Amino acid sequence: MTGRNILFLAVWLQSVLHAQLRRPPHIVLIVADDLGWNDVGWHNSQMYTPNLNKLAQNGVILNSSYVQPVCTPTRSSLLTGYYPYHVGLQHNVLHSSRPGHLYKNFTLLSQKLKELEYVTHMVGKWHLGFCNWNYTPTYRGFDSFLGMYSGAEDYYTHVTGYSPHSGYDFRFNKSVYYEVKGEYSANVFARRAIDIINSVNPKKESLFLYVPFQSVHEPVQVPKKYEDIYSHIQNKTRRTYCGMVSALDEAIGNITDALTHRGYMDNLLLIFTSDNGGPVNHGANNWPLRGSKNTLWEGGTKGAAFVYSKTLLKKTKYVNTEMFHVVDWFPTLLSVAGGRSDPGLDGIDQWPTIQSGAPSKRSNFVYNIDEIMKNAAIRVGDYKLIEGKPGTHNGWYPAPNNHRKHFRNQTTFHDIGALEYQLFNIKSDPTEHFNLAKKLPDVLKKLQLYLQEFKKTLVPAFYPPGDPKSNPKYYNGTWSPGWC
Numbered sequence: 001m002t003g004r005n006i007l008f009l010a011v012w013l014q015s016v017l018h019a020q021l022r023r024p025p026h027i028v029l030i031v032a033d034d035l036g037w038n039d040v041g042w043h044n045s046q047m048y049t050p051n052l053n054k055l056a057q058n059g060v061i062l063n064s065s066y067v068q069p070v071c072t073p074t075r076s077s078l079l080t081g082y083y084p085y086h087v088g089l090q091h092n093v094l095h096s097s098r099p100g101h102l103y104k105n106f107t108l109l110s111q112k113l114k115e116l117e118y119v120t121h122m123v124g125k126w127h128l129g130f131c132n133w134n135y136t137p138t139y140r141g142f143d144s145f146l147g148m149y150s151g152a153e154d155y156y157t158h159v160t161g162y163s164p165h166s167g168y169d170f171r172f173n174k175s176v177y178y179e180v181k182g183e184y185s186a187n188v189f190a191r192r193a194i195d196i197i198n199s200v201n202p203k204k205e206s207l208f209l210y211v212p213f214q215s216v217h218e219p220v221q222v223p224k225k226y227e228d229i230y231s232h233i234q235n236k237t238r239r240t241y242c243g244m245v246s247a248l249d250e251a252i253g254n255i256t257d258a259l260t261h262r263g264y265m266d267n268l269l270l271i272f273t274s275d276n277g278g279p280v281n282h283g284a285n286n287w288p289l290r291g292s293k294n295t296l297w298e299g300g301t302k303g304a305a306f307v308y309s310k311t312l313l314k315k316t317k318y319v320n321t322e323m324f325h326v327v328d329w330f331p332t333l334l335s336v337a338g339g340r341s342d343p344g345l346d347g348i349d350q351w352p353t354i355q356s357g358a359p360s361k362r363s364n365f366v367y368n369i370d371e372i373m374k375n376a377a378i379r380v381g382d383y384k385l386i387e388g389k390p391g392t393h394n395g396w397y398p399a400p401n402n403h404r405k406h407f408r409n410q411t412t413f414h415d416i417g418a419l420e421y422q423l424f425n426i427k428s429d430p431t432e433h434f435n436l437a438k439k440l441p442d443v444l445k446k447l448q449l450y451l452q453e454f455k456k457t458l459v460p461a462f463y464p465p466g467d468p469k470s471n472p473k474y475y476n477g478t479w480s481p482g483w484c
């Protein structure tokens with residue numbers, strides 16, 4: 001070989017190595033369903049979540065990471081970067097028989113990452129509409145999909161709905177997938193995620209893996225061995241629920257083991273977040289936060305969340321309290337991937353905050369605006385304004401008999417009128433005990449003006465009535481696209 005050839009070879013090698021170094025990081029986005037604030041090991045030492053704890057404690061625990069009060073809206077924000085009230089999904093969730101869906105004109109994170117040559121896979125719960133194939137995951141930027149279209153179903157039979165409108169809801173890509181009938185979904189999803197991890201070459205391709213688990217949404221079901229971890233908890237619902245959390249933890253441990261063995265960890269960002277607060281009527285717990293899933297209280301909207309990366313974070317092993325909202329993931333992840341988001345998004349690129357603890361670029365956010373429920377909440381600085389009834393579970397709920405002195409403050413609360421305003425200082429009163437609406441009229445006025453301004457851009461809720469054409473009886477007993 002001549003000196004000139006060697007030089008060429010060296011230059012070529014260098015450029016190949018450089019391209020390798022610059023390869024966009026793998027992104028693994030894990031969503032837990034209906035997980036309460038007090039249902040993870042780093043907030044509650046009685047929870048057995050060793051795998052999650054290890055990731056959280058070696059990563060960055062997000063302590064002011066807000067989500068929507070229920071499932072569908074959070075998923076819409078996560079994948080579009082817009083608040084639900086800008087995409088018409090601010091009211092309730094999509095029920096299987098309703099033809100509502102995420103409008104096609106919004107470009108999803110999966111589609112954006114595909115443009116950046118990511119391989120994109122989804123495993124788990126969709127819950128963004130399925131009445132037409134065009135609204136389903138493999139038409140929305142995902143190379144493959146294994147999971148359920150609806151919001152809730154039996155963890156083993158994968159049947160959802162009540163007779164005579166019940167049906168099987170489990171798919172692999174577009175096909176109904178019967179092979180997993182009888183198997184607990186956390187195991188099915190972990191196995192599929194691992195298959196994907198093993199099928200991609202992490203040195204040659206960038207992976208976007210979106211894993212919105214069914215766990216730990218009701219129905220409250222789990223294999224006995226996980227429930228047995230909590231034999232000291234007498235309340236059956238709580239005991240089973242806690243078991244579900246530990247099964248989820250094991251599934252995530254299996255996924256991260258596969259990521260390690262397959263060599264992803266040198267260039268990977270893992271995000272874990274709940275989709276909303278825990279439903280206290282189904283065994284979840286948000287103590288000491290007020291309220292439940294499906295309320296505008298902190299207990300319904302302050303998510304348990306963390307990020308983990310071995311190589312991409314400049315500051316780790318601490319609790320980050322900077323203001324973050326689920327709409328921010330879209331531009332943040334896109335920026336990590338080397339892409340750009342379109343102007344006008346509600347989300348803000350918060351990578352400096354996540355990566356090195358820089359101050360949040362966000363000083364306010366919208367908890368939700370629901371013109372059908374006639375309620376809304378916003379945050380401006382330390383203050384939170386709630387308009388109307390925040391929901392149906394308005395108290396503070398200690399975890400059922402887990403032997404903690406939780407009853408120290410059983411403050412009573414009155415039923416809140418439909419047009420009433422409440423004002424809280426979340427910084428000094430994160431548990432929302434002291435309504436300041438009367439005490440601070442100027443702050444109240446200021447936040448009311450903010451809310452008026454936010455409301456001007458509301459896209460009406462897309463919440464059509466159920467359609468009998470959706471009935472699984474027309475589709476061999478399965479929930480299927482094709483009726484809108």
Ligand SMILES: *[C@@H]1O[C@H](CO)[C@@H](O)[C@H](O)[C@H]1NC(C)=O
Pocket residue numbers: 103105106459
């Ligand atoms: C998408 O379509 C909806 C419904 O037609 C509309 O309200 C919204 O403004 C559109 N959004 C964008 C980003 O084009």
Ligand SMILES: *[C@@H]1O[C@H](CO)[C@@H](O)[C@H](O)[C@H]1NC(C)=O
Pocket residue numbers: 143144145172173
């Ligand atoms: C689903 O699609 C992926 C990607 O195209 C493919 O690898 C997988 O085999 C498909 N699964 C089934 C059951 O067809």
Ligand SMILES: *[C@@H]1O[C@H](CO)[C@@H](O)[C@H](O)[C@H]1NC(C)=O
Pocket residue numbers: 186187188190191247248250251254
């Ligand atoms: C995790 O992996 C182990 C070993 O393969 C397996 O026995 C277990 O069922 C898996 N757990 C889940 C929840 O997938």
Ligand SMILES: *[C@@H]1O[C@H](CO)[C@@H](O)[C@H](O)[C@H]1NC(C)=O
Pocket residue numbers: 235236237238280281282283284400
């Ligand atoms: C057990 O917990 C559930 C949900 O957290 C609650 O609704 C129920 O009342 C509790 N049961 C008893 C006997 O305390």
Ligand SMILES: *[C@@H]1O[C@H](CO)[C@@H](O)[C@H](O)[C@H]1NC(C)=O
Pocket residue numbers: 408409411431433
């Ligand atoms: C608990 O109750 C006492 C009096 O009953 C009150 O002074 C205190 O501020 C309350 N603490 C919280 C966190 O609400």
Ligand SMILES: *[C@@H]1O[C@H](CO)[C@@H](O)[C@H](O)[C@H]1NC(C)=O
Pocket residue numbers: 063319321430431
């Ligand atoms: C995290 O949030 C909780 C609940 O609002 C609060 O009690 C706690 O002090 C926060 N932690 C830090 C480090 O700010």
Ligand SMILES: *[C@@H]1O[C@H](CO)[C@@H](O)[C@H](O)[C@H]1NC(C)=O
Pocket residue numbers: 178476477
């Ligand atoms: C119809 O459903 C049954 C299970 O209920 C399944 O075994 C069968 O393969 C399905 N038929 C078709 C054509 O998909």
